[in-house]
Amino acid sequence: MTTQKPIVMIDRRVTLKWLGGAMVAGQLAACGDQAKGITWPEAAAIKAAGYGTDIDFQNINVPWPLTMTQVELETTNDLVDLILPGEDSLPAPSKLGVPAFINEWISAPYEDQDKDRKLIVPGLAWLDDESRKRNGVAFANAESSAQKKLLDDIAFKDKVKPGLEKPAEFFGRIRSLTLGAYYTTREGWAEIGYMGNTPGTGDYPGPTPEALAHIKGVIEKMGLTYTAP
Amino acid sequence: MTPDDPHDVVVVGSGAGGAMAAWMLTKSGATVLMLEAGRDYSPDEAPMLNMAMEAPLRGAGTTDKAFGYFDATVDGGWEVPGEPYTKAEGSDFIWWRSRMLGGRTNHWARNSFRMGPYDFKPHTRDGLGFDWPIAYEDLAPWYDKTEKLVGVYGTNTGLENHPSSGPGVLQTPPKFRVWETFLKAGGDALDIPVVPARRAVLTKKIDERSPCYWASSCGRGCGIGAAFQTTTSLIPWAKKTGKLTIATGAMVRNVVLDASGKATGVIYIDKATGLEKQARGRVVVLAASTGETARILLNSGAGGSRDGLANSSGQVGRNLLDTVGSSINAYFPQLEGRPRYNEDGAMGLHAYIPFWDYQKIAKGEVDTPRGYHVEIGGSFGDPGLGVGSGLDGYGSSLRADVKRRYGARINFTQRGEMIPNAKSYCEIDTNTKDKFGIPVLKFAWEWSDHEYNQVKHFQASMKTLIDKLGGTVVGEVKSPKEAISVGGEIIHEVGTCRMGPDAKTSVVNSFGKTWDVDNLYLTDGSVFASKAHKNPTITIMALAMRAADSIATRLRKHEI
Numbered sequence: 001m002t003t004q005k006p007i008v009m010i011d012r013r014v015t016l017k018w019l020g021g022a023m024v025a026g027q028l029a030a031c032g033d034q035a036k037g038i039t040w041p042e043a044a045a046i047k048a049a050g051y052g053t054d055i056d057f058q059n060i061n062v063p064w065p066l067t068m069t070q071v072e073l074e075t076t077n078d079l080v081d082l083i084l085p086g087e088d089s090l091p092a093p094s095k096l097g098v099p100a101f102i103n104e105w106i107s108a109p110y111e112d113q114d115k116d117r118k119l120i121v122p123g124l125a126w127l128d129d130e131s132r133k134r135n136g137v138a139f140a141n142a143e144s145s146a147q148k149k150l151l152d153d154i155a156f157k158d159k160v161k162p163g164l165e166k167p168a169e170f171f172g173r174i175r176s177l178t179l180g181a182y183y184t185t186r187e188g189w190a191e192i193g194y195m196g197n198t199p200g201t202g203d204y205p206g207p208t209p210e211a212l213a214h215i216k217g218v219i220e221k222m223g224l225t226y227t228a229p
Numbered sequence: 230m231t232p233d234d235p236h237d238v239v240v241v242g243s244g245a246g247g248a249m250a251a252w253m254l255t256k257s258g259a260t261v262l263m264l265e266a267g268r269d270y271s272p273d274e275a276p277m278l279n280m281a282m283e284a285p286l287r288g289a290g291t292t293d294k295a296f297g298y299f300d301a302t303v304d305g306g307w308e309v310p311g312e313p314y315t316k317a318e319g320s321d322f323i324w325w326r327s328r329m330l331g332g333r334t335n336h337w338a339r340n341s342f343r344m345g346p347y348d349f350k351p352h353t354r355d356g357l358g359f360d361w362p363i364a365y366e367d368l369a370p371w372y373d374k375t376e377k378l379v380g381v382y383g384t385n386t387g388l389e390n391h392p393s394s395g396p397g398v399l400q401t402p403p404k405f406r407v408w409e410t411f412l413k414a415g416g417d418a419l420d421i422p423v424v425p426a427r428r429a430v431l432t433k434k435i436d437e438r439s440p441c442y443w444a445s446s447c448g449r450g451c452g453i454g455a456a457f458q459t460t461t462s463l464i465p466w467a468k469k470t471g472k473l474t475i476a477t478g479a480m481v482r483n484v485v486l487d488a489s490g491k492a493t494g495v496i497y498i499d500k501a502t503g504l505e506k507q508a509r510g511r512v513v514v515l516a517a518s519t520g521e522t523a524r525i526l527l528n529s530g531a532g533g534s535r536d537g538l539a540n541s542s543g544q545v546g547r548n549l550l551d552t553v554g555s556s557i558n559a560y561f562p563q564l565e566g567r568p569r570y571n572e573d574g575a576m577g578l579h580a581y582i583p584f585w586d587y588q589k590i591a592k593g594e595v596d597t598p599r600g601y602h603v604e605i606g607g608s609f610g611d612p613g614l615g616v617g618s619g620l621d622g623y624g625s626s627l628r629a630d631v632k633r634r635y636g637a638r639i640n641f642t643q644r645g646e647m648i649p650n651a652k653s654y655c656e657i658d659t660n661t662k663d664k665f666g667i668p669v670l671k672f673a674w675e676w677s678d679h680e681y682n683q684v685k686h687f688q689a690s691m692k693t694l695i696d697k698l699g700g701t702v703v704g705e706v707k708s709p710k711e712a713i714s715v716g717g718e719i720i721h722e723v724g725t726c727r728m729g730p731d732a733k734t735s736v737v738n739s740f741g742k743t744w745d746v747d748n749l750y751l752t753d754g755s756v757f758a759s760k761a762h763k764n765p766t767i768t769i770m771a772l773a774m775r776a777a778d779s780i781a782t783r784l785r786k787h788e789i
Contacts, residue, residue, distance in 0.1 A: 105286055
């Protein structure tokens with residue numbers, strides 16, 4: 001955050017973001033990939049308690065405090081909706097609580113999540129920083145076309161802009177979390193076509209006639225023998 | 230009765246071996262005191278239909294709950310706070326424990342494959358490892374009784390070394406799903422069998438237990454009683470006899486002997502009070518798990534002797550075995566965009582690949598002496614947090630990619646036989662004690678070339694099958710040494726108190742009776758003389774049933 005440029009547009013939202021950014025700067029110690037010409041600060045460690053080894057499933061809760069700043073949340077909000085934009089009847093990830101999930105994830109006091117935290121918190125800061133460099137405003141305040149232009153440099157594994165390997169890694173991880181969080185919702189299940197988690201009675205019905213006809217066609221086209229289940 | 234009263238039998242452990250012994254013995258009229266180190270548990274508390282999104286982190290595994298938030302395991306895992314274990318230098322071994330009534334039966338995969346005739350006489354066949362003191366025929370009737378009692382679905386395939394169950398024993402297996410039918414087509418073309426799996430999951434009602442309702446991961450625990458666990462079956466049945474007393478939070482330290490060398494009970498630490506207590510019985514049965522049973526024996530030496538108890542053979546803690554594990558993931562474009570339907574099914578194997586290459590082994594045409602089976606996973610399951618793996622870019626094309634790829638991936642998991650070796654064992658670490666003051670186990674572990682070669686055979690065979698079906702391997706196929714599981718990781722550890730023909734070479738006889746102490750029995754995986762590729766639980770239960778039957782007879786005759 002040490003390289004951040006002065007903010008031009010000053011409205012309440014931006015001020016809040018700027019304050020949030022300053023808070024982030026306070027939490028982060030600059031280090032890392034300066035040699036590659038990018039700012040990649042270190043994320044502060046989490047010291048909260050986990051949910052333990054004996055869960056009361058009647059009272060499910062997330063016991064650790066959420067740690068994302070307002071700025072980080074707003075950046076995440078825009079980012080997840082760029083990753084998987086809402087379409088017609090399909091809601092955008094921000095409408096399904098995906099940013100809150102990512103907040104919960106990177107705030108968790110566990111090893112795997114700690115690794116992600118060390119990637120995502122600096123990644124979000126980098127995104128803002130880079131946006132300011134390129135567009136003069138934070139990521140969440142940039143035009144959608146400018147946001148996409150930035151993502152184009154880090155989102156495609158064969159087209160990562162040299163020097164931006166770390167931000168690309170960050171993006172790949174947040175994309176994976178976004179998709180995972182999105183498709184584990186009821187809306188995600190409906191879209192992808194998951195029809196399970198539904199108790200039934202009697203024998204397992206097995207594949208539908210349509211599903212069987214389809215796989216029979218596939219198998220026979222390959223020159224193999226189909227056996228009806 | 231209370232835990233302070235003398236019982237006919239003291240059983241340490243409430244998992245597969247302990248609960249089977251307790252059920253058989255109480256049914257025969259004996260009074261049984263069961264000691265369990267963990268807390269009381271019933272799968273009435275299982276979160277059966279909760280969605281991942283209701284859980285913190287979408288239910289992902291963490292150091293608190295390695296198999297996910299909703300996994301049934303209570304106060305367990307690879308590490309248990311205050312109850313460490315150590316490793317010999319250069320060894321890697323991990324030890325799964327569950328501190329709860331029912332132990333690891335509350336979350337196991339329920340895969341129930343019988344050992345076959347070859348599996349009981351491995352040394353006779355190839356000169357490696359050790360033969361069992363019994364043949365398949367000796368255990369076959371006990372397998373039938375166990376499978377019928379437990380409720381196992383499957384079919385008799387007639388395949389070599391995959392024995393059939395008796396008439397009317399097995400329940401009807403659930404139908405193959407589309408991707409299993411697809412895999413079978415490839416297997417048929419290559420003479421690799423893809424056949425119905427055997428699992429301890431009901432497809433028809435037995436007693437008060439309901440059949441599977443085709444939803445909810447079995448690992449969460451099964452409140453309807455369909456997926457077998459001792460907390461919905463053997464333990465409540467034993468309780469109903471009025472002969473069973475259970476003490477939970479009872480961490481056993483050692484077996485107590487009288488002056489004549491007979492076992493009189495065990496000393497345990499009552500976790501609630503921190504006090505040492507003595508449980509008394511005419512017979513002591515240890516079924517605390519392969520590691521814990523060996524630990525109790527090794528900590529029971531007279532005057533703190535490091536040789537332990539029932540160890541005149543020197544074999545207690547030796548011959549530590551686990552299943553050989555590795556896996557390959559493949560992506561099949563031919564499965565893209567297939568019509569949707571509910572593929573949850575029995576939430577586990579409907580089909581699997583049993584080992585098929587015994588003839589080539591006999592002819593010396595392959596360089597692995599022992600077999601494995603392949604557990605297969607695919608399905609339109611809950612998409613889960615991994616749904617985005619392998620995807621690229623961003624924007625609306627991602628939605629299309631996610632939908633197209635859903636249900637087109639199959640993973641192949643090797644479960645193979647390990648041969649006992651002198652470098653894999655556990656012993657007491659004299660420098661380390663747990664929070665109860667009990668000396669802990671130190672594990673030593675090494676795979677041999679037999680296991681590495683088996684991984685190679687698996688990888689090559691699966692590659693052929695994947696190619697035949699037009700699939701591509703996801704990620705790189707690692708070298709066998711990198712691909713093989715860590716010792717203990719498959720949670721099939723057995724062998725630390727092996728059975729055998731005599732007191733010189735083994736710890737127990739074929740009934741689990743220790744050669745050295747006439748009224749001390751072991752009924753868990755520790756008694757295995759070898760570790761076939763078949764998952765051990767059903768065999769643990771069949772052996773425990775046979776052992777308990779023998780104990781009941783001897784009690785009746787007042788021999789003990």
